[in-house]
Amino acid sequence: MRYSGFRVIAEALTGHKGWKPAWRDPEPQASYDYIIVGGGGHGLATAYYLAKEFKQARIAVLEKGYLGGGNVGRNTTIIRSNYLLDGNEPFYEFSLKLWEGLEQDFNYNAMVSQRGIINLYHTDAQRDAYTRRGNAMILHGADAELLNRDQVRAMYPFLNFDNARFPIKGALMQRRGGTVRHDAVAWGYARGADQRGVDLIQNCEVIGIRTEGGRVTGVETTRGFIGAKKVGVAVAGSSSKVMSHVNMRLPMESHVLQAFVSEGLKPLIDGVMTYGAGHFYVSQSDKGGLVFGGDIDGYNSYAQRGNMPVVEDVAEGGMSLMPMIGRARLLRSWGGIMDMSMDGSPIIDRTHIDGLYFNGGWCYGGFKATPASGWCFAHLLATDKPHPTATAYRFDRFRKGLMIDEKGQGAQPNLH
Amino acid sequence: MIINHPLLGPRDAQEFTYLGDAALIDRPDALSFPSTEAALDAFHDYLYLRDNPAGEHRELWFHEQGDRSWLVVTRNTVTHEITKVELARDVARAKGRSK
C-alpha cells in the first residue's frame, strides 16, 4: 500500500477502513540467508537496504521487544554531518545525503527537517577548532559556516549574551543539519523492509549464536533456533551482551544517556543548538516540546535510567544559555543505553567468525547515522567489503593506532 | 547513587569521578615482553577490551571531591545496586602489585 495525500483524503472520507497493517507479524522460518539481530533503526535500515539496494532475499530481523524500541525510539532526533576527522566525515555526510532523500525513498514521512544546527563557541581556542572542523567538512563536500556573535544574536536573540559566565562569541553552523521524527524512521524502514519481503520478528530475543568450524550457522532465540548463512548484529546498547555469546570482548562500555522534553510551547527555537560552555543541546519538536540533553551519566549501566547530577547539570547549562526557559517545565526524562566505544567512533566490521558481522559502538550519535549505517552494513553483509565511507570503522584500528577520536579523550569511553 | 566509602561512609556518587573497569589495575609490565608486538597485543587488550557485563561489575571510582581515594566498587549495572566498596590500593596490593 502506497501512502500519499490523496490516499489520506480518500481514507478520511471512507472512515479509514482501508489502511493496511504497516507490517506483517510472520512466524520465523527455519532458516534465512541473512539474519539481522536487532530491530532498531540500524537493524531495520540494514534489512531495508539489503533487500532494496543489494537485491538480497530471505532476510529476517529479530527483535527482542518491539520494532524501533532501541535507541531509535529514545533519542533527541538530531541529524548532522559536522564531524572533523577523515574516518568519520565522509560516512556522516553520506548519511545526511541519504536522509535528504529518505522519505521519498521509503514512502513514509519521517519529517526530515533541515532547519540548521549551530555549535556555539565561547573561546578563541574553540573558534579555532571549529574553523578547522568547518574547513574539514567543506573539504569533504558538506556545508559549514562560521557565525560571529552578531549573526548568532540575530538568529537567537533570547540567548544569554549580556550576563553570561562564558560569553557567546559565535558558532559553527551546518544549515543542512536538523531533526527527524525518530519513531517514523524505524517505522518507515520497517514498513519498507516488510514490503520487500523481509520478515520482521518481534518478541524474539537472540540468546546464542551457533557456529561450526569457525562459521556461523544460525542463532538461538527465545522462539527457537533459526538458521542463517550470515548474521549481522546491530544491537547498540547491548552489543557486549550479544557478542559475549561468541566470547568476544568489545572495545566499548555500555552507558546511560538521559534526554529530556519540556511541555509543549509555542515556537521558540527553529533549529538545533549546542552550548559550548556546558553540557546542553536543544531543539524544538514540531509538537512544541523542547527536546534537550547533555552528557552521559558516566558510569557503566544497562538500567535505561539515570540520576539527578546529570539532570541538574543539563538544566544548569540550559538556564545559563537561555534564561527564558526558567518557567518552562520539564515534562519527561528518559534514559537509553549507549555503546560507548574507546575512541567515540563506531565499528562496522567482520568478526573472527565467518559470516558473523558487527555494527555498533555508536556512542550517543547513532541516530543520525541510521541510513548510512544500514547502507554500509548491508554493503558489508552483501559484498564482504566495507563501504568506501566506512573503511575506518574496523575493530583492529585500536591495535594499529588508527583511532578516530573526535574529542581527543583517549581510551576512556565515558569521556567521548 | 550513594557509594559507601570504606573510610567515610555513605557519600553521594556525585563527589566521585568514574574511570571504568577495575581490570585497569592489571596493567602489564611493559618491560616483561619478548617483543614489541607481544607488548602491543597485551597493552591493546588491557586498555581497549572490556567485559562490559550486564550485571555485577567491579569498577574504579575516584573520590575527587572527597579524600582522593581510588575505590573499587562492585555494582550491578542493571540495578545499580552496590554490594562492595574497597580501597583500590588494597585491591592492587592483593593482586600483587607493589612498586
Added chain:
Amino acid sequence: MTQENRINGGQIDRTKTLRFTFDGHPYTGHPGDTLASALLANGVRLMGRSFKYHRPRGPISAGSEEPNAIVELRTGARQEPNTRATVAELFDGLEANSQNRFPSLKFDLMGINDRLSPFFAAGFYYKTFMWPASFWEKIYEPIIRRAAGLGSLTREEDPDQYDKGFLHCDILIIGAGPAGLMAALTAGRAGARVILADEDFRMGGRLNAETLTIGNHSGADWAEDTVRTLAQMPNVRLMPRTTVLGAMDHGIYSAVERVSDHLPVPAPGKPRQILWRIYSRQAILAGGATERPIAFENNDRPGIMLAGALRTYANRYAVAVGDRVAVFTNNDDGLRTATDLQAKGIDIAAVIDTRQEGDLLPGIRHLKGAQVIDTAGKLGLKSITIRHANGRSETLSVNALGVSGGWNPNLNIASHHRGRPVWNDAIHAFTPPTDGPRNLTAAGAAAGALSTHAALSTGAAQANAALEALGLKTHTADIPKAEDAPLNLTPFWYVHEGKGRAWIDQQNDVTVKDVKLAKQENFTSVEHLKRYTTLGMATDQGKTSNVTGLAIMAELTGRTIPQTGTTIYRPPYTPVAMGALGGRSRGHDFKPTRLTPSHKWASEQGAIFVEVGMWLRAQWFPKPGETTWRQSVDREVLQTRASVGICDVTTLGKIDIQGRDAGAFLDRVYANTFSTLPVGKVRYGLMLREDGIVMDDGTTARLGENEWVTTTTTANAVPVFRHMEYVRQCLYPDMDVQLISTTEAWAQFSVAGPNARKLLQKVVDQDISDAAFPYMACANITVCGGLRARLFRISFSGELAYEIAVPTRYGDAMIRELMKAGEDFGAVAYGTESLGVMRVEKGHVAGNELNGQTTALNMGLGKMVSKKKDSIGMVLSQREGLTDEKGLRIVGVKPVDPSQPLTAGSHFLDKGAAATAANDGGWLTSVVYSPHLGCSIALGYLKNGSAGIGDRMRAVNLLAKTEVEVEIVSPHFFDPEGERLRG
C-alpha cells in the same frame, strides 16, 4: 460576577476575598481556592482548548492530573505557560490567560481542525506531505510548527531565583493523605527522622475532598489535627507544596518545593522554588490514586468531570460545578458523588450505572445497566443522552456530569526503576511493582488499598515495617475507625455505541477511533500505540488516559490488560520548572570563578580579562592611547623582549610530590626520565596517556632529595592530579609517594626579558647571578627582606626568564613590588595574548597543539619518549598508526606576503590542488601576529611536514572563502638556538 456557584461549607477562608482575572475578566475567590475552583465558583467552565482539534475544554479533575484546564499564569517575564488551573493556588492579583486559541477562547479559528478531524487521524502526517521533498521545510512544517505548542514563553529572562538543597531522613513519606499521615504519625512517634511531602498546599489528600469520617471527626478535621500533631514533633519535617518528582538510586528522591508560587512575587532573597535531593533510608509511597474516566461520544465538554473531582469542588472548595448533575459510573465510589452533591442541595438528574447488580441509591434516580452515549453543548455541557438497560434512549438536561471508571493507584514513583506494575483484579487497576526501588513500599490508595480504613492501616503498617528495617522501635498505633467499603467495580472502559469520537487522552485528542486505527495498522504494542497515536504524551503524561487506552487495545487484540502492559513511567511525576532544576547555577553563577592573585591589581590597571577554564586571566593591559588590542599586545611583546615583562602564571597546576620513590614515580608518569634530575634543577616533562597520545606537559622541579613540584597546564591540572593518584594508588600501591595540590597556595609570576635578572635581584634576597642560579635552576629563596618564596629559572617566552612564587596572600603585594622594581627598565605587565605570541614565536606547543589527538612525534618531541623504562603510554605510542613517517609534524607557517593575515583552523592545500579532502594537507593550529617578524605567524600540523620545510603552500579558510600563500618554516621563529634564555 459574584461567585454564583459558591455553596456552603468547604475549606476556604471566606473572610478574605482575592481578586483575579482570567482572559482579562475580573473575578473573585478566597484563600484556599485554586484558580480552577475559583473560576468554577464564578460559573466559568471553559478554560482551555485541546492540542489538535482545539476543542473547548474545562477541567476534568481537581488535581495535578489535569489535562484540560491549563493556562498561562501571570504576565510579563513571570508568565508561566501550561499551568494547571486545578493546582494553581489563588492569590490576590493573579492574572491568567487561556492559551492555544486565536483570537479568543470562546471563538477559536483553529477550531476548524475539529471539523476536519477525519483527515487528522492518528499518524496521518506520516503518510503525506512528502512531495515535493523541498516543501516540508518551506511549506508544510512551518504551518505545523506555528499551529503546534500550547502556552508560550515570553523570551525574557526568568526574574525569579531558584534554590537547591539536600535533605536527609530515615523515612520519606510521599503523600499526606490518610495513609501518609498515619505513616508519619507512626514513624514520628517512634522517633524516626521523617519527611512528609505532599504536592498540595493543604495536607490531607482525599480527606479534604470527602465527607467521610475518621473516628468522631470529619476526615478533614482529623487531617488537620494530625498535621498539627506532626508539626509539634522536632523529628518530623512537613513539606506541603512539595512534589516528589522521581526515585533515583539508593534511596535518593528528587522533589520540588514551591516556596513562593502562591505569592504574587517571591519575597526579597527568597527562591520561587527549591529543588531538593532527599536522601532517605526508607520511603513510603502514599501518593493516593487517580480516578479514570470512561470514554464515550463527546465526553470532553466543559462540565464533564471525574466524579471525584465534582465531590472535591463541592466538599473542599464549596463549588457546585452545575446545578443539575448526572453521574456515570461503573463502581460504588462514583455513587458518593451523587449522595454528597445531593446533600449539598444539588439536583441529581440521574446516576447512570453500567453495572446491572447492586443496591439502588435511595432518593436518587439510579439507572442500572445504563450508559451515556452522547452529550451536547458547544462551550459547556447542556445535556447528555443515555441509553437504558432496555435499549431506550433518553436525553437529560444537565450542566455537569461526573464520570468514574475506577481509580488507578499513583504508582509512578514505584515504577521509576522500570519495575513492571502488577494488575490487581480486585480493583481492576495496576498496583506498584514488586521489584520497585529498594526500600520503597506503598501504602493506601497508591498500593491499591482504596478505603479510608485500608489507607490508615497500611500507612501504619508500612511505617512500622520501615522502622523495623531501620532497626528502630516500632510503634503500635491505634487505627481510628473509618469506612472500609469495597469499590465494587465492574470493568467498563468505553461505550461501544456511536459513530462519533470518544476521547481517551483529552489534551492530545486521542480517541477510541485512534486506538482502533493503531490496531488496524498493527501498532499493537503498547509503546507503538503510544508513539503512533501520542496517547499519554501530553503535559499530564496520561495520568487519566493511559490505562484506559491500553485496556481498549487489550480488548481489541484479545489480550489481557497485564499482557498488554504499560508504557514506562519516567520522572518527573509532574512537570517541573527548568529554573528549579538549574537552581543557582545560571548567569555569572553558572560556574565558580577563579581569580588570580594579581586580579585586584590587574583590574586597577584596566586589564581586559578572558575566561580560561574557570579562571579569569588578564588577556592584555591596554594603555592610554591604545585603541586596538593589537597595539597593546605588540607593545607588551616588544617591551618584554627588549627589556622585561611580568605575567601572572599562577593558573598553571602545581602538584607537590614527596616521598622516597617520587623520582621513580615521575619516571612512570612522564615519558622522559626524572629520577636523574639533580636537586636544585628543573626539567621539562612530557606526559602520555596510556594510549600513547600526549596528555600534558610542564616542568618539574626537584627542590630536595625527596621533594618535587610538578607544573601542569592550566586546563589539565585536575585530570593530571587524578591520573597521578591513579598511578600511585592503583598501579604502584607500595611506592612511597605523597601528593597534594599547591596550585592556589602560591602566587606565581613569570619575569621574562633581558632585564629579568636585574629586576628580580632587586626583590630576591639571595644572589641569582647566572653562575649562582643558572638556566633550569630552582631554589627556595626569600624576597623583600625575608618572605619565603620559590624561584625557577624557566622560560616559555624564550627570553631570560624566571618564575617566582610567593604565598598567595602576598601575590598582590608582589606584583606591585615587581612592577615597581621594574620601573627603571620600563617593565610591562603582559597577559595571555602576549604569552601566546611569544610561545608561538618560540614554537612551544600549547592547548591548540595538545588537543588529545597528537603524539610526541607529531610535536617533534618523539625522542623524549624513553624506551628504557616503563612509563604510561610508552608501549602503545609505538603503534604503526602513531609512528607513521608520513604522519603529522609540527611546522611554522609564514605568509609569503607579510601583509596577509593567517587564520587558525585553515587547512593546507598544495598550490593548484582542488579543495577536496584527498588534498587536505593538515591545518594551522595557532596563529598570532609577531611584532618581531612583522607578520602573522602560525604553528600547524602538516602531513609529512618535515619534508615540506621551505615549501610554499596555501592556507585555505573555506569558511571565510580566503586563502593565503604561505611558506612552511621551522616552528622556532625566534632565537632558534635558545641563546637568549641562557643569557
Added chain:
Amino acid sequence: MADHRLKPITPLGHDVPHSVTLGPVTITEVVDTALASLAARMGEGKAVADIADAAGIPLPPPGKAAKAATYATFWLSPDMWMVEAPFATHEDIVAILKPHFGETASITEQTDAWARFDVTGADLPAMFERLCNFDLRAHGPGSATRTVIEHLGCYVVIRAEGHLSVIGPRSSAASVFHALETAARSAF
C-alpha cells in the same frame, strides 16, 4: 614572623577580613590560621603518630577534626591530615613542623591554598541544607568532611555548636562567599 615589606590581602581581596551578618548568622573571613598537610611516608604511620603525639598534634580518624593547645587538625586522606596553627606564630608552618617529623612525613604548605569562612549562629543546618549534602543535623562538633558547595570541593569543619568553618579553594573565595550569602538570605 618573617620581617619583610610585603602586605597581605585577604582571599576576598580586602586589607582586613570581611564579615557579614544575615539574619541569625554571621559569615567571616578567617586569615589567622596557617595550614600544612601532613602525610605519613610509606610505612611510617606509627612513627608519625608518635611524633605527632609528642608535638601536641592530634591525628583524628576519617571524617573528624581535633584540637589541642597549639595545633588543630582534620583528616584529609588516608594517612594525611591538615594541620592548623596560629598564623602569627606559625606562618612558616612547614619549617616548624619539619624538624619534628624529619623524613617520616611529607609536609606541604597549604595556608594560602584555601579561603576559610567561619559561619556562626543558630540553625546552621537550615542554611547548609541549601548548600551541600553534608548532613549537619546528624553531625556535631569535631566532624570534618569535604563536600561540594556550588561545584567547589570545600572542607566543612564543625568547630562547636553553632560554629563551623567552610574552607574552600582560595581562588574561588568570592564564589564561595557569594554562595554562603545567597543560602543565608534564602534560608532566613
